[in-house]
Amino acid sequence: MRALCWEGVGKLKVRDVPEPTVRADGDIIVKVRASSVCGSDLHLINGFLPAMREGDILGHEFMGEVVETGPGVRRLAVGDRVVVGSVVACGGCWYCRTEQYSLCDNSNPQPVFTEKLWGHSPAGIIGYSHAAGGYSGSHAEYVRVPFGDIGAFKVPDGVPDDSVVFASDALPTGWMAADFCGLTGGEVVAVWGAGGVGQMAARAAQLLGAERVIMVDRLPQRLAAAANRLGVETINYAETDVLEALREMTAGRGPDACIEAVGMEAHDVGPAYAYDRVKQATRSQLDRPTSVRQAIMAARKGGTVSIVGVYAGFVDKFPLGAAMNKALVLRMGQMHAQRYIPMLLDRLATGEIDPGYLATHPMSLEQGARGYEIFEKKQDGCLRTVLHPA
Amino acid sequence: MMGSNGGRWALLGAATVTAVGVGRAVARRRRRHQPDEQDGWYVVRRGVTVDRPIEAVIGFWTDRERLDRALAEWATLEQIDDEHWRCVAPDTSGAGTEWRAELTVTGPGRLSWRVTDGPEQQGTVALVPAPQGRGTEIRAELRYRSGPVRRALGLAGGHEPDLRLRDTLRRVKSLIECGQVIDTRHDPSGRSRAQERVTDKMRERLSTGGRA
Structure with missing residues (x-):
């Protein structure tokens, strides 16, 4: 065959x-x-x-x-x-x-x-x-x-x-990502990555009761597809400061739940991203945790970060302090x-x-x-x- | 002149301290990874949790067909009487010789074994209920004669008794829980026969001594 x-x-x-x-x-x-x-x-x-x-x-x-x-x-x-x-x-x-x-x-x-x-x-x-x-x-x-x-x-x-x-x-992964968020109705959910899994996670979040879903990506076509098909709001991180935008869109609170559907080859802009690229290229870190960092920083106090993007090994500059002091719930898994x-x-x-x-x-x-x-x-x-x- | 000599001495000193420190750390790590020693025996204890009640696990030991499958490629079992069994297995170091062992049931959910013909080895198995309704813990204790060098070679070569014990426990658990030990060797691939042989070696390394 x-x-x-x-x-x-x-x-x-x-x-x-x-x-x-x-x-x-x-x-x-x-x-x-x-x-x-x-x-x-x-x-x-x-x-x-x-x-x-x-x-x-x-x-x-x-x-x-x-x-x-x-x-x-x-x-x-x-x-x-x-x-x-x-x-x-x-x-x-x-x-x-x-x-x-x-x-x-x-x-x-x-x-x-x-x-x-x-x-x-x-x-x-x-x-x-x-x-x-x-x-x-x-x-x-x-x-x-x-x-x-x-x-x-x-x-x-x-x-x-x-x-x-x-x-x-893609669909069960997206569904599980939304399931992890423990939605009870009316939440604001942000989703990093407007690929197949991210879009399914957005749809699942809607069905599980989220009032607003905001998707973060850099590809206009993907963001447009998500907006047209699912009626979500979008942020293009190549043009907009994501943390500021999310803070403003939620009147200062931050999203109740952040879903990360990107994984270890995440893209970003700025010097921290260049640092990650170099470290990954030289194999001194296995994963580029760009979007996980952002999700943790963006989540409201006491919120949930749900990770379904695939990571394999060790990451650098993980904002554990933010996760700890904001009392976040971190959920993740295949x-x-x-x-x-x-x-x-x-x-x-x-x-x-x-x-x-x-x-x-x-x-x-x-x-x-x-x-x-x-x-x-x-x-x-x-x-x-x-x-x-x- | 003085300055550069001083620098060299400082560098040498730092290098020595580092080397000694690394050496000690390595030695300590190796010591931590050595099995216990008692009266000249190496003693390793390994356990696996099976998601079934004790009766079901005992039932497995009395089901010849499943037991034979668990031991497939490694050993044959022969029952002598209610409490005694004889086990014959090829020498794990691949010398082409055989081992013989005697198994004795020492109580409900307990047995011991002793190699009668082959390298000195003995052990016990005890079944213990796992907490939280998690089934049964199969706890095995293995005693064998070895030394640090032989153990290191055995671990590298994949024939260390400790690795074999872990493999056996994993196989037994899998057979009781899902009726088979899954195997992906010889599944389709685009490899040539030579590449497949190398891959099989790697597969063996990735499975030997693994725990469920």
């Missing part, structure tokens, strides 16, 4: 690779119909998470059709149209039992790397390097999904592939896909959420490398490239 493989830092190539097979009772094989690029792939492609091997197949946000099931699979059958959560969860450990699926104890067969880096190893993630278990990714014609009954969900008829594909990762997907599919079916507009650049698998380039450089108004291997 054809698959988009990582070939070294910054290099992608479509190759012929063997097809996956059912290897355990709970496995399913999914014929991939839509597989989205994700901002967190860029960290892998660009070598910021140093656990990629030449030949690894990328892709973790996907949907498709079940073509084979292991003997232990009960909920799914061949022919089912399914969306698959990016996070692999066993369904049988304490974390899975308490719906903290991205912390699953048993789904990362290679736990040493993350155990050394983070103290404990969280769940494996499909197509997300050897730190996350070394699973083959979904930018391929077929993909093996372990624990199929736990991780794959039948898709309601009538929801198009290029919309439901985001129920795999999304618990399996907890949210069924509820989100219901909301997709009723049209309450419609992420289809994120798929600005549908492409064939063969165009994968170009698709990532357009996405990374944010060319042509790209929000997401979605690959169609079939």
Whole structure:
């Protein structure tokens, strides 16, 4: 079969690779119909998470059709149209039992790397390097999904592939970010990053009761898309001082909750950003925490900062003093896909959420490398490239 | 002239102090990472928490098929009578020889084992209820003969008994909780056979001694 493989830092190539097979009772094989690029792939492609091997197949946000099931699979059958959560969860450990699926104890067969880096190893993630278990990714014609009954969900008829594909990762991640904010109605929520996850977080915050949502980014097209589709307010940080703007927009209070949907390759303007770029380029810090810093400084006293942008290691100039003395609540994590997907599919079916507009650049698998380039450089108004291997 | 000599001496002094300090810090770190020693035995204690009640964990030990899968690639078990088992395993250092061990059930949820033919090794396993309804703690104590150099080589080579113990506990936990030990080796990739061999080595390093 054809698959988009990582070939070294910054290099992608479509190759012929063997097809996956059912290897355990709970496995399913999914014929991939839509597989989205994700901002967190860029960290892998660009070598910021140093656990990629030449030949690894990328892709973790996907949907498709079940073509084979292991003997232990009960909920799914061949022919089912399914969306698959990016996070692999066993369904049988304490974390899975308490719906903290991205912390699953048993789904990362290679736990040493993350155990050394983070103290404990969280769940494996499909197509997300050897730190996350070394699973083959979904930018391929077929993909093996372990624990199929736990991780794959039948898709309601009538929801198009290029919309439901985001129920795999961007939408549950955004939803969890808003869920972390503990909204009770009437709050002001600021969201850093107007990419797929940020926009879904904004929509989730609206549905969970936020009165105003303010999005921060530097790309006019993305901000315009968010304003048009979701009716949010926007701040372009390249032109406006974000902290001042947020303070004024909230009459001095600051946002009740700040959602960070950017991650370790954040952009900014000014000397602090130059400092971060140099430190990251020389690998004396792994992550650029620009937007997290801003979120902490912006949040109102006693507010919440919710982080769903991906960070890998250590950061510098972290405003712990601000977080401590303003008594902030910090919440963060990889999304618990399996907890949210069924509820989100219901909301997709009723049209309450419609992420289809994120798929600005549908492409064939063969165009994968170009698709990532357009996405990374944010060319042509790209929000997401979605690959169609079939 | 004096000034530059003085500078050199100061530099040498500072370098010496730094070297001694770093050396001591390294030695202290190494000491902290050495297992306890008792009567010439290395003693390591490792535990894993399984999200199942004690009866379910004991049930696992009495379920031959699942137990054999837990020990797959490492050992075979043979029951002698109600309280005694015999275990045969290939030598972990890869010398191609076999170990034999005797297992004795010493009480409800407790057993001990002793290597009868092979390097000197013995240990105990005890099942303890975990707090907060978190299931069962499997607590293992392993005693073996080794030394600092052998341990360092074993850790580097991935055949240190301590690493093997951690692997076994992780496998057992996974089998009890979700019926399988997940494996991603030989999943599709664009690697050549030579690249795949190197990657397999790396995968082994990333899995050996890891804890759940």
